[in-house]
Amino acid sequence: MGTGLEARGVHAWFGKKHVLEDISLDFFPGTVTALIGPSGCGKSTFIRILNRMHEFIPTAALAGEVLLEGKDIYESGTDVTKIRLRIGMVFQKPNPFPSMTIKENVLSGLRLAQLKVSGEDELLESCLRRAGLWEEVKDRLGEYGGALSGGQQQRLCIARSLAVNPQVLLMDEPCSALDPGSTLRIEETIRELSSTMTIVIVTHNMQQAARVSDYTGFFLSDGGPGRLIESAPTSQIFSNPKEKRTEDYVTGRFG
Template sequence: MPSGSVALSARPEIIGGPPPGAATLEARDACAWFGDRLVLEGVDLVMPKGKVTALIGPSGCGKSTFLRLLNRMHELIPGAALDGEILLDGNDIYAVGTRAQQVRMRIGMVFQKPNPFPAMSIRENVLAGLKLARLKCDDKDTLVEQSLLRAGLWKEVRDRLDSPGGALSGGQQQRLCIARSLAVYPNVLLMDEPCSALDPTSTRRVEETIDELRGEVTVVIVTHNMQQAHRVSDLCAFFLAEENQPGFVVEQGDTLEMFSSPRDPRTLDYVEGRFG
């Protein structure tokens, strides 16, 4: 286990929370619409348990839309619709009777722009997910410490947990958002370009956090940074939307193989920077 990480078996008991540990996420023939416009078509993708899967491709190819399908954020957009299946360890997250809040507790999300609750303290930010989901924890202090440790932020903030979360630097705010997501011990963590607004030092720290989460949480990350995809991911999926056509997956597989010897020439052109 990497230095500074926390064993899931040592977590405080969270009453009503998901069982700890990573889970396999799978999309089967996933399609998405905005109104009558098909924006994503026929995506079949397995995101294996405990692995880091990177979604790469040029802007407008449906990567972020696909990410939002994975925890039902897509259905919050007026006029949005979808088809196909999204399975978490074989269970359809869109099944009748499955509440979106339950899904989002098991499949957390970190956005492109850090979005801590600025007036809340660092401690309150970490615990916000439990409060929203009406979960109970038998040891909140330990949960706060463990969540901040797993997000790589504990050493920087342990002496000022009651300070406002909005007073942190941008990189620290992003790691606070990661800690907030991790506090409910999700099975999957979705990350939508989490480093796009960060400086190189903050980016490195977020990447270190992703590496430490490997095995404990399934991570799916959207990134436009090919070097980052190469550094942090085990698997890659290359999305593309050709002119006036919906986005689709051109190729998927082991990251090292996709970057060194992709099967499709379009993948090679993209990872070598010839377009996008």
């Protein structure tokens, strides 16, 4: 299996504070990788590094490499806009554009990137179907995105990410603000999408990690910078981890 996305020896800082230390992890096409660990151990920082959002934060610094199909996305001269089209991001809090219609929201990434597509209506339907939202909104595409429920807004954000046809989709706790029913719909969407792309999800929900992911990485900071303690197929992390600290965390002894 070829590697879609690879982190190699990644370190991160905010000012003088060292927040991530020497993280190396591979993400494979057609799979979901869950990143778990207590709050404050650097999971969200790490996922933002994977599509160059870390650098938006003043004082943020970085060492190491992030390779997409073997090419370092931090290499000088890299077009960051193109990177973010190939590596999409869905945030913890749904963030549709409230003054845009449902249709405009889905197609907004194409507009921003000045990408022309033939068959906009087909693309719109396809993205909404893949995000599990089409049947609920097909008769209200002209309504504002902000009028949808929280779970629907999150699926709208997923549809918006899909419109530019990313290879990788990063999701930073996409269900933490949602009710159980909406969470289940998003989990179904993640599983369906994973057949066509690489998905990385940060979650605090152990059951969710066990349900949706093929691989799991466990992060821990122990008072210092966040480190990757163990990564393995999800079934192994939850049933037979190598590290006692991983076992303690997934069984709820701490964290």
